[in-house]
Amino acid sequence: MAKKIVLLPGDGIGPEIMESAVRVMDQISKSFNVTFSYETADIGGVAVDNHHTPLPQTTIEACKNADSILLGAVGGPKWDNIEVSKRPEQGLLGIRKALNLFANLRPIRVYKPLVHASPLKSDRVEGADILIVRELTGGLYFGTPRERRDNGNTVVDTLQYTREEIKRIMHIGFQSAMGRSKKLTSVDKANVLESSRMWREIAEEVSKEYKEVELEHLLVDAAAMKLITEPKSFDTIVTENLFGDILSDEASIIPGTIGVLASASLNDKSLGLFEPIHGSAPDIAGKGIANPISMILSVAMMLQHSLSMPKAAEVIEKSVERALDEGYHTGDLDMDGKVLNTVEMTDKIIEFMR
Numbered sequence: 001m002a003k004k005i006v007l008l009p010g011d012g013i014g015p016e017i018m019e020s021a022v023r024v025m026d027q028i029s030k031s032f033n034v035t036f037s038y039e040t041a042d043i044g045g046v047a048v049d050n051h052h053t054p055l056p057q058t059t060i061e062a063c064k065n066a067d068s069i070l071l072g073a074v075g076g077p078k079w080d081n082i083e084v085s086k087r088p089e090q091g092l093l094g095i096r097k098a099l100n101l102f103a104n105l106r107p108i109r110v111y112k113p114l115v116h117a118s119p120l121k122s123d124r125v126e127g128a129d130i131l132i133v134r135e136l137t138g139g140l141y142f143g144t145p146r147e148r149r150d151n152g153n154t155v156v157d158t159l160q161y162t163r164e165e166i167k168r169i170m171h172i173g174f175q176s177a178m179g180r181s182k183k184l185t186s187v188d189k190a191n192v193l194e195s196s197r198m199w200r201e202i203a204e205e206v207s208k209e210y211k212e213v214e215l216e217h218l219l220v221d222a223a224a225m226k227l228i229t230e231p232k233s234f235d236t237i238v239t240e241n242l243f244g245d246i247l248s249d250e251a252s253i254i255p256g257t258i259g260v261l262a263s264a265s266l267n268d269k270s271l272g273l274f275e276p277i278h279g280s281a282p283d284i285a286g287k288g289i290a291n292p293i294s295m296i297l298s299v300a301m302m303l304q305h306s307l308s309m310p311k312a313a314e315v316i317e318k319s320v321e322r323a324l325d326e327g328y329h330t331g332d333l334d335m336d337g338k339v340l341n342t343v344e345m346t347d348k349i350i351e352f353m354r
């Protein structure tokens, strides 16, 4: 039976790299004798334009009926001045909430050829391999009240978590660490925030169920620094929504570009949403030069985490690595070799998949 994949290309470079994703999946289809059926739906700015809302009900329904979901990116200057509740980014937050996608996995691996593309010293980044587990449906991005008061002179956002929300992401953190090198760094701001004190308590509590995993606590400011000075000292990181958002963009410095970083957003079932960690890159949108690797590796994560096709995921990862190894890259990477555009880079990766 065909696997139903919903495509949410979104805005900016989203549709450009989504095309690469579909071409890669078509190749997987041929090599592994599976059929994918695609349904494209609107989210973000394009949905605001077409449906006056960043997340139409039809998009939510399509996603709920899918085997898996791929998303490009949302947002852009065109929609910057509309009210917050209607902004493209609300579409993304909304779909995460609607599907209960509370666990966001963001791997940061330095493929060998990227060692010299990183602005960091190569001996510091060579071999770095980190998984950031970010809580995705709670914390500051969802807490209420969220409002201006006092004639606009006071503003409130709310950082709120329930014990259950922290517990379930903590379990994902520990389970992920179990499958890696059994070290988990829990990042918080327990010296200041009450929510972080509870976060830390629950980390300790859950750790009793994973005795083999070494748990360390790190304050977010120290973690931000150490991520750059000693990236290899990290294995798995578990953290709340806002900290995870910021730390993972920072971590993109390690492999030299945000254009190679993919993510999986999972719930407690097999449905997942897979997307690059970057945004819609308005500065390069329409030029056909975006790095498609973030999106192509998101396809690999989908095959691994949602469609039970780890072999297919491996074929994609190996082909990406080989393309980079042979010096093929897009303009966002500062390395020797040949600069290709989005379509050419995708062609190369598909050529190596065959």
Ligand code: NAI
Binding pocket: 013, 072, 073, 074, 075, 076, 077, 089, 092, 258, 259, 260, 275, 276, 277, 278, 279, 280, 281, 282, 283, 284, 289, 290, 291, 292, 294, 332
């Ligand atoms: P961004 O991640 O879109 O871009 C940051 C920088 O990285 C830019 O210089 C961009 O050209 C570059 N870049 C990003 N992806 C690339 C790729 N695949 N290949 C080559 N270069 C790439 O962040 P920015 O500029 O802060 O945000 C732009 C818009 O995207 C905003 O509207 C923002 O709200 C939205 N956004 C959406 C996200 C999502 O859809 N998941 C996440 C982050 C931001």
Ligand code: MG
Binding pocket: 245, 246, 249, 277
């Ligand atoms: Mg971000």
